[in-house]
Amino acid sequence: MRILIVEDDVELGSRLQRRLQREGLAVDLALNGVDGRHLGETEPYDLIVLDLGLPDLPGMAVLAAWRETGITTPVLILTARNSWRERVEGLRQGADDYLGKPFHVEELLARIQALLRRSAPVRDTTLRLGPWRLDEQRQVLVDGPDELPLTATEFKLLRYFLRHPDQVLSKTRLAEHLYEYESERDSNVLEVYISRLREKLGPDLIQTRRGQGYYLRSPPPRPEREKN
Known part of the structure; x- marks a missing residue:
């Protein structure tokens, strides 16, 4: 299973990439919205973790562009912005889940695994x-x-x-x-x-x-x- 992380915090993004790789996932990391949008449009990911506060192109605009072009890859929004209005807007734009910063990595992993199961033909928790x-x-x-x-x-x-x-x-x-x-x-x-x-x-x-x-x-x- 292959995941894209779009996160401008280099330390956080690299740490999450290493942790998810230890979970047996293939993980790419984009550090800005332009690169993230391009990878999301051209590579076949099973799931995308998307930060909203990105340089060059905001995460919400990236998500909207993906959905407008017909990309249905599950997207988990990861952001320090935690107002309920923004959560609603993200879900309306096509996000599948939402996790605010700071967060526990174990919760992020659990949400990622749940989304991967939900989007696969076999959704059993035990294979x-x-x-x-x-x-x-x-x-x-x-x-x-x-x-x-x-x-x-x-x-x-x-x-x-x-x-x-x-x-x-x-x-x-x-x-x-x-x-x-x-x-x-x-x-x-x-x-x-x-x-x-x-x-x-x-x-x-x-x-x-x-x-x-x-x-x-x-x-x-x-x-x-x-x-x-």
Whole structure:
């Protein structure tokens, strides 16, 4: 999952970027409204965190421009301005959530995860793959006492597949949602990580559609326990 932070406070923006990256997210940072508007219009983000008090172009104008051009990416407004009128105006312009400064990072993370779930085809708070449960905090697969470790990229890739099951995902789309703006997006490297997931979870887990991409088969529903 890929996020854009538009925040003119370099220290705050960089700190949030590092923290969200530790959560297994790909994060780009724009330090002014002009750059933020451009990235939001040209890159396929899953969510945008937008400050209102930006240099060059105010955050409210950036949000309005995105919505006018048909960009529906979820936007969480982050600002020190905390009047109720401004919150109402932001929501009317198309914001999906609002958090005032100062704030606790844990609350921001919780709001981000909620918006990401809401905008994905699968909105479950817990992602499962057969008997395995994806522990997003520790970035491992868990089945009772058993654990299956994942690398950072394996975790991001598997989580994206689990949020979009039974959808054919092209290599381009996967790369765009897994890597930051300036990262190398080598499709051969992506194939390596898909091969590793197949080795860990079974060769039939991720199917290949030649010339189209990959898709994850939805696992069968877990059997319900019999009632006494």
